Amino acid sequence: MSLSLLVPLLVALPLLGAAVTLIGGRRRRLQVVVSIATLSITFGLAVFLFAVVDGGSPLAVSVGGWPLPFGIVLYVDRLAALLVAVSSVVLLAVLLFSVGQGAADGDDDTPVSIFHPSYLILAAGIFDAFIAGDLFNLYVGFEMLLVASYVLITLGSTESRIRTGVVYIVVSLVSSVLFLSAIAVIYGALGTVNMAQIAERMAELPDGVQLVLHLLLLVAFSVKAAVFPLSFWLPDSYPTAPAPVTAVFAGLLTKVGVYALIRTETQLFPDSDVNTLLLIVALATMIVGVLGAVAQAELKRILSFTLVSHVGYMVFGLAMATPAAIGATIYYMVHHIVVQTTLFLAVGLIERRAGSTSILKVKGLLAAAPVIAAVYLIPALNLGGLPPFSGFIGKFALLDAAAQVGTPLMYTLIVAGIVTSLLTLYALMRAWNLSFWREEDDSAETEARIQHLGTAPAAEEVSERRVIPRIMTSATVGMVAVSVGLTVFAGPLYDICERIGSALLEPISLVDLGEVEEES
Amino acid sequence: MNVSLTLVVVMAVLYAAGVYAMLERSLTRVLIGFLLLGNATNLLLMIVMGFPGIAPFAGDEGRQSDPLPQALMLTAIVITFAVSAFLLALIYRSWQLGQADTVEDDAEDIALRMRAAEAEQVLGAEGAGDEATTDFVDVVASPLRAIDGADALGLLPDAPVDIPTSAYGASGAQSPDGADDGDRPETDEEGRS
Numbered sequence: 001m002s003l004s005l006l007v008p009l010l011v012a013l014p015l016l017g018a019a020v021t022l023i024g025g026r027r028r029r030l031q032v033v034v035s036i037a038t039l040s041i042t043f044g045l046a047v048f049l050f051a052v053v054d055g056g057s058p059l060a061v062s063v064g065g066w067p068l069p070f071g072i073v074l075y076v077d078r079l080a081a082l083l084v085a086v087s088s089v090v091l092l093a094v095l096l097f098s099v100g101q102g103a104a105d106g107d108d109d110t111p112v113s114i115f116h117p118s119y120l121i122l123a124a125g126i127f128d129a130f131i132a133g134d135l136f137n138l139y140v141g142f143e144m145l146l147v148a149s150y151v152l153i154t155l156g157s158t159e160s161r162i163r164t165g166v167v168y169i170v171v172s173l174v175s176s177v178l179f180l181s182a183i184a185v186i187y188g189a190l191g192t193v194n195m196a197q198i199a200e201r202m203a204e205l206p207d208g209v210q211l212v213l214h215l216l217l218l219v220a221f222s223v224k225a226a227v228f229p230l231s232f233w234l235p236d237s238y239p240t241a242p243a244p245v246t247a248v249f250a251g252l253l254t255k256v257g258v259y260a261l262i263r264t265e266t267q268l269f270p271d272s273d274v275n276t277l278l279l280i281v282a283l284a285t286m287i288v289g290v291l292g293a294v295a296q297a298e299l300k301r302i303l304s305f306t307l308v309s310h311v312g313y314m315v316f317g318l319a320m321a322t323p324a325a326i327g328a329t330i331y332y333m334v335h336h337i338v339v340q341t342t343l344f345l346a347v348g349l350i351e352r353r354a355g356s357t358s359i360l361k362v363k364g365l366l367a368a369a370p371v372i373a374a375v376y377l378i379p380a381l382n383l384g385g386l387p388p389f390s391g392f393i394g395k396f397a398l399l400d401a402a403a404q405v406g407t408p409l410m411y412t413l414i415v416a417g418i419v420t421s422l423l424t425l426y427a428l429m430r431a432w433n434l435s436f437w438r439e440e441d442d443s444a445e446t447e448a449r450i451q452h453l454g455t456a457p458a459a460e461e462v463s464e465r466r467v468i469p470r471i472m473t474s475a476t477v478g479m480v481a482v483s484v485g486l487t488v489f490a491g492p493l494y495d496i497c498e499r500i501g502s503a504l505l506e507p508i509s510l511v512d513l514g515e516v517e518e519e520s
Numbered sequence: 521m522n523v524s525l526t527l528v529v530v531m532a533v534l535y536a537a538g539v540y541a542m543l544e545r546s547l548t549r550v551l552i553g554f555l556l557l558g559n560a561t562n563l564l565l566m567i568v569m570g571f572p573g574i575a576p577f578a579g580d581e582g583r584q585s586d587p588l589p590q591a592l593m594l595t596a597i598v599i600t601f602a603v604s605a606f607l608l609a610l611i612y613r614s615w616q617l618g619q620a621d622t623v624e625d626d627a628e629d630i631a632l633r634m635r636a637a638e639a640e641q642v643l644g645a646e647g648a649g650d651e652a653t654t655d656f657v658d659v660v661a662s663p664l665r666a667i668d669g670a671d672a673l674g675l676l677p678d679a680p681v682d683i684p685t686s687a688y689g690a691s692g693a694q695s696p697d698g699a700d701d702g703d704r705p706e707t708d709e710e711g712r713s
Contacts, residue, residue, distance in 0.1 A: 070588060136592055143599045150606055159617045166610065166623055170550055173603065174542070177557045180596055181564055187589065188568030236626045295632060 003052055004061040007074045009045060010084060010131060013038055014124035018117040025113035032099050035116050039095060039123065043088035050081035054496070060133060073133030073194055078500045079330065080130045083259060086334050087130070090251050090341050091123050093479045097345055098244035100471035101352075114151060122148035122248070129256050134194045135183050138260060142179065142224070146172050149253060152245045153237065160240045168237035175223035175230075182216035189213065199267050214269045218278075221264060225257025227315055228285035231308045235292060238307075239300035243348025246300065250307050251341030255333055258314045265318055266326065266504040276409070278319035283413055285312030286420040293427040299347045299357040302431060303340070306383065306424050310336055313420075316413055317398045320405055327501030328397035331494055335382075335390040335486055342379040342479040346372065349476060350435065352466045362435040373436050375476045379483055380432060384425030390486040395421055397494070523567050531567065534560035547611045547621040551604065558600035565589045565596065 017038035024030040053059055058077035065071070098115065125145025132138040150172075154165035187193055189209060190201045202210060219230070226234040234254070238246050265278075289309025296302045314336070317329030347357060349372045354362040366373045382389035399417055402410040486493065534556050541553030566589065573583035615621050 070591075136595070140595065140599075143603075147599075147602060147606065150603075150610075154610065154613075157613050157617075162610065162614050162617060164626075166547065166614065167626075169607065169610065170542070170554075170623070173554050174557075177554075177561055180561045183592070184561060184564040184568050184589075187565075187592070193588075193592075236629070296628075298628070301628065 003049075004059040006045060006049065007059055007061045007076050007131060008063060010042055010049075011074075011124050011128045013042055013045075014120045014127065018120035018124065021116040021120060025117075028102075031113075031116040035095055035120060036092065038120060039088055039092045042123070042127065043085060043092065046081055046085035046088055049076055050078065050085055053078055053081055054499075072137050073196075074131045074137070075133030075195070076131050078496065078503065079259075079262075082330070082334070082496065082500070083130050083255075084127050086337055087123075087126055087252055089482060090337055090479075091119075091126075091248060093475045093482075094244045094248045094251075094341065094345065095119065096478075097247070097348070097472050097475040098242070100469040100475065101242075101244065101348075115155065118148045118151040119248075121145075122152065126252055126256055130259060133196070135186065135198070136193045138263075139176070139179055139183060142256070142260075143176060145253065145256065146176065149249060153241045153249070155242055155245065164237040164240045167233055171223060171233040171237075175220050178216065178223070179220035182213065182220055185216065186213055195263065195267060199270070202269060210269065211274070214264070214274060217264050217268070218261070218274070221257050221260040222281075223257075224254070225261055225315075226254050226308050226311050227257075227261075227281055228288050228308070228312070231285065231289065231311070234308055235301055235304040238304045239298065243344065243351060247341045247344035247348065250303065250344050251337045254307065254311055255337050258311060258318075258333060261315070262318055262326070262329070262504070265321065270505070275319045275321055278315055279409055279413060282312045282316035282319055283416050285309065285315060286416055287312075290420045290423040290427070294423055296427075297358055297360055299350065299359060299431055299435075300344070302359075302427050303343055303347060306427065307340055309420055309424065310340070310383070313395065313398060313417065316417065317401065320401055320410075321505070322401060322405065323498070323502040323505055324404065325398065325401035325501070326504055327494070327498035328394065328401050330500050331390075331397060331490075331497040332394035334493070334497075335394045335483075338479065338483045338486060339379045339382050339391065342375070342476065342483055343383060345472075345476040345479060346376040346379065349468060349472065350376065352468050352472075354435075359431045359434040363438045364436075366436040371473060371477070375473075375480050376436070377432060378480050380428040381425075382483055382487075384428055385421040386425070388487060390483065390490060393487065393490050393494070522571060527563060527567050531560050531563040534563065545622045547607075547614060547623065550623070551607050551611065554607065555600070555604060558596070558604075562593050562596055562600075565593045 017034050020034050021031040024034070049059065053076055058075060060073055060075045062071035062073050098119075102115070122145050125141050125143070125148060127141075128144060129138055129141030132141050150165065150169050153168055154161050183193060186198065189205060190198055192198060192201065205213075223230045223233075238249055241249065286309050289305050289307075289312060293302045293305035293309065296305060313332055314329050317325045317332060320326075349369075350362060350365065351357050353369050353372055354365060356362055378389075382391045385391040385395045395417065399414050402414050402417075538553045538556030538558075538560055541549045541556060544550060544553070569586045569589040571583065571585075573585040576584040576587040611621050
């Protein structure tokens with residue numbers, strides 16, 4: 001009996017939970033209890049595993065006991081454990097939010113009998129992708145979370161959701177096929193799909209072949225991470241999904257792609273160098289994304305575009321490939337998972353309170369709903385990168401790491417990073433001014449000034465104002481508290497991220513996997 | 521490693537046909553394209569398996585086939601199967617909702633593009649004679665509309681028709697009506713408004 005036997009539980013438990021909730025589809029209370037219990041247990045497990053791997057070496061377990069080239073290896077290091085823990089928190093908060101929403105609406109928007117099983121399978125897929133020790137298992141993890149996300153994004157099968165769901169699904173399918181082809185080609189070249197073995201054998205290949213394999217994987221993951229120019233699908237497909245679903249997608253799904261990019265860059269292809277390309281792509285992602293956000297008048301779309309632009313920061317940090325930069329990227333990732341989810345939850349509350357998400361329509365919320373104002377303002381300032389929040393710390397760490405490298409391209413990117421940050425702040429604060437500070441009976445002058453924003457067709461639909469159950473507000477406030485916690489405990493967390501950063505740049509040692517073989 | 525040339529050629533053709541079919545707007549063709557792509561990838565896995573040999577793990581000595589790609593292929597086939605089933609359900613639902621089975625444009629994007637065109641029109645009036653800015657001004661702004669029978673004589677309107685929504689402007693009058701009236705009366709009204 002060793003600790004590594006706990007690792008498969010991270011995937012097995014949510015799958016078991018999904019089975020139970022599917023069988024108990026008629027019993028709403030049972031489903032809620034099972035889902036919450038499952039995610040709480042995985043959170044505890046992830047924290048425990050993090051404590052274990054932070055003190056010692058990474059844990060690896062060969063599922064089914066097959067020897068190395070054949071067996072599926074699950075691999076938990078600090079990065080995987082940290083991300084699983086953070087995702088569990090986010091998943092739990094969003095689950096509570098949607099439970100509240102479902103209870104208040106009589107489950108119109110979230111037909112629970114499908115929602116809970118899909119949600120838990122999504123969780124299992126995310127966790128599986130984080131702890132995958134071989135590329136094929138990563139693919140399976142991706143597919144699990146994607147198939148669950150197909151169900152969630154078309155939940156209710158309304159006309160608009162089907163339309164946007166189709167775009168999302170077709171794009172995801174293409175990227176999955178690319179990923180699978182990449183795996184096939186890598187297997188053909190190296191005779192293994194295990195990440196540690198791939199890293200070990202990659203140096204033997206000619207440079208050109210390495211580059212082709214590298215770019216294939218990068219394209220496949222960039223689609224999932226929404227890196228420009230492969231990001232077009234995201235602002236189109238996310239906003240129409242139900243608020244909690246969008247929140248969890250925005251927080252986690254793109255980050256799984258970023259995580260795969262990190263593994264690819266640091267561990268699979270340490271020699272093959274496409275960093276200049278990645279830096280330029282990061283620059284374009286930041287700027288194009290945030291310009292999209294500035295042009296929009298609908299809150300969910302504004303947030304979707306800022307999501308794209310902030311993925312640029314992560315690619316930027318990743319492409320610098322110094323330990324400090326990787327550490328900063330991971331801190332930024334954790335910060336962004338929490339803050340982006342919180343913002344989408346806050347927008348969900350705004351939608352319920354005001355009946356619309358168009359910043360042209362929503363007025364006077366500050367007086368009407370001060371709590372919603374607070375849960376919007378704090379993460380908005382945080383995302384915009386104002387000190388003292390974690391967004392500032394993350395961006396500062398990234399730009400500082402870039403300044404240490406000090407090439408002209410780096411300075412260009414630093415400027416772009418600052419501009420992006422300011423434009424993000426502009427887009428989010430404009431929304432704040434119009435939706436929260438504007439009086440109900442506003443002057444004709446203001447109306448004329450915002451006329452250029454035009455009408456946003458999706459925001460035209462004004463739904464009825466609905467009551468906000470306390471549990472939804474509490475879940476959002478809880479997420480805000482977590483994001484503030486990231487600021488308060490930035491010191492210890494940042495130390496952890498730096499340790500991860502330096503560990504990632506060293507190759508995965510086969511010694512860890514050797515232990516597996518002895519155990520099996 | 522020797523590989524069968526036939527397999528490589530078949531794989532290449534499948535990839536090409538799959539990509540071509542996926543570029544269509546009709547969802548059914550996208551599905552067919554996806555199936556072809558999935559099969560092409562499975563063939564790729566089979567090609568990297570190398571030489572064909574006797575069954576692995578059966579206990580016989582000799583040249584065994586590489587078992588790993590087979591396992592990968594089986595998994596990939598199952599995933600493709602599940603996703604195709606989901607896509608079929610989605611296509612049916614899309615048809616049921618009266619959207620035909622096509623990939624629709626994003627109404628917000630079109631609105632944004634119209635806005636940009638209007639802004640350019642204003643600028644063009646001031647700057648007088650800047651022809652490049654007037655591209656989209658007088659055109660009904662649905663440059664990505666799916667082709668239907670009204671656009672070319674050679675095309676028969678046998679496919680479900682892409683009925684423009686109100687966001688597309690007044691082009692609704694052109695679309696052939698009455699194809700599936702019984703199923704989607706609501707959208708017909710929208711199309712004419």
